[in-house]
Structure formats: structure tokens, C-alpha cells
Amino acid sequence: MRKKTVKIFLLIVATALTVFVMWQFGVFSGTGQPKVCLDAGHGGSDVGAEYGGRYEKDDNLKLTLAVGEILKDNGIKVIYTRKDDEFVELEERAAYANKRRATFFVSIHRNSADANVSGVEIWIENTAPLFEEKMAQNILDKINEVGYGSSRGVKRGYQGSTSSNYLVNSATDMPSCLVEMGFITTQKDNELFDENFEEYAEAIAEGIIESVK
Numbered sequence: 001m002r003k004k005t006v007k008i009f010l011l012i013v014a015t016a017l018t019v020f021v022m023w024q025f026g027v028f029s030g031t032g033q034p035k036v037c038l039d040a041g042h043g044g045s046d047v048g049a050e051y052g053g054r055y056e057k058d059d060n061l062k063l064t065l066a067v068g069e070i071l072k073d074n075g076i077k078v079i080y081t082r083k084d085d086e087f088v089e090l091e092e093r094a095a096y097a098n099k100r101r102a103t104f105f106v107s108i109h110r111n112s113a114d115a116n117v118s119g120v121e122i123w124i125e126n127t128a129p130l131f132e133e134k135m136a137q138n139i140l141d142k143i144n145e146v147g148y149g150s151s152r153g154v155k156r157g158y159q160g161s162t163s164s165n166y167l168v169n170s171a172t173d174m175p176s177c178l179v180e181m182g183f184i185t186t187q188k189d190n191e192l193f194d195e196n197f198e199e200y201a202e203a204i205a206e207g208i209i210e211s212v213k
């Protein structure tokens with residue numbers, strides 16, 4: 001009788017350990033409904049890039065919320081690192097997505113440059129596996145279907161350095177990418193952003209849906 005109790009106890013411990021190890025390796029994270037974490041770049045005192053009184057943080061938030069609505073309409077669970085004009089640390093954004101076990105993290109920004117350059121580019125971690133590159137490419141393909149100047153491609157690492165990364169890409173546990181939705185410092189790109197706003201929101205959402213379904 002005593003021996004049997006020990007056996008049952010060991011069985012329970014072994015089962016619990018197995019489940020814990022499986023959880024640690026993310027065996028359960030890919031199951032169930034996809035959960036997308038949308039990250040509107042900058043916010044609050046951090047306005048991001050600026051052009052003629054136009055702040056990147058505002059464009060980012062507006063587009064992020066529009067994408068989120070479309071995703072929700074399509075049955076995708078959406079969480080946000082910010083939904084208002086507030087400052088959130090980069091580490092906090094990544095930690096939030098990790099804690100909530102998001103399945104895909106998409107950061108939305110607008111680009112800036114000294115020269116009059118144009119177009120969309122998407123950044124992924126320099127060590128991202130190919131399937132993660134494909135997820136970013138899905139979004140870019142959909143944006144290109146609408147058209148946004150010249151496509152600048154899916155890029156690895158950080159602007160000017162392939163050996164470093166955007167923190168939201170390197171500190172997130174799940175596949176992630178950072179969308180630079182045209183140059184806020186280029187008038188033509190701002191016009192495109194405003195004129196095709198709904199189409200771009202649709203395009204980004206469609207690309208995300210294709211990646212998480």
C-alpha cells in the first residue's frame with residue numbers, strides 16, 4: 001500500500017515535470033488562437049521623427065489602432081504595448097509581449113532621413129530564421145500590392161549595422177518585425193500615408209493574418 005502511494009506520487013511529479021519542460025520550450029505557445037502584439041513606436045515625451053509639426057508617434061498610433069481593429073474583425077486576438085499617447089520603455093514593450101505570450105510582435109514606425117528618400121522597409125532580428133523573414137515579407141508584399149514608392153525590402157539587424165538589432169526585435173521571444181511605413185521626412189510619403197491610410201492598414205493586417213493563420 002505504501003509502495004503504491006510512492007509510485008503514484010512519483011508519477012504525478014514526473015507528469016508535472018514533463019508538462020513544465022514542454023511549457024518552457026514553447027510547446028503550447030503555438031496552439032490555440034493566435035495573439036498578435038501590436039507596438040506603436042514612440043509615444044508621450046518621445047515623439048519619434050518630426051517633420052513640419054507632424055510627429056511620428058501620432059502616425060504610428062493611428063495606424064497601429066487601425067490594423068488592430070481589422071485583425072480583431074478577423075478573429076485575431078490583439079494586445080497593444082500602448083493605446084494612448086504615452087511613453088513606454090522599449091524593454092517594457094518586449095517584456096509585455098513575452099509575459100502575455102504573443103505569437104507575433106509587430107512594431108509600427110515611420111522612417112526619417114536627411115535626404116528626400118521614399119518607401120517602406122521592414123526590419124527583423126539579424127539571426128531571425130527564414131520563416132520569420134517570410135512573416136515580414138508577407139506584410140511587405142501586401143503593402144507593395146497597394147504601392148508605396150519603391151520597396152526597400154526586409155532587412156536584418158539595425159539601420160547601418162547588421163551586427164546589432166532593434167531592441168523590440170531582439171528582446172521579444174516570439175517572431176517579430178519592425179515596419180517603417182514610409183519616410184515622415186518626405187512630403188510625398190506623407191501624402192501616400194494619408195491618402196491610402198485604410199488600404200495600408202488593411203494590407204498590414206492581411207500580411208499578419210497570412211503569417212499567423
Ligand SMILES: [Zn+2]
Nearest residue numbers: 041048109110
Ligand atoms: Zn520610429
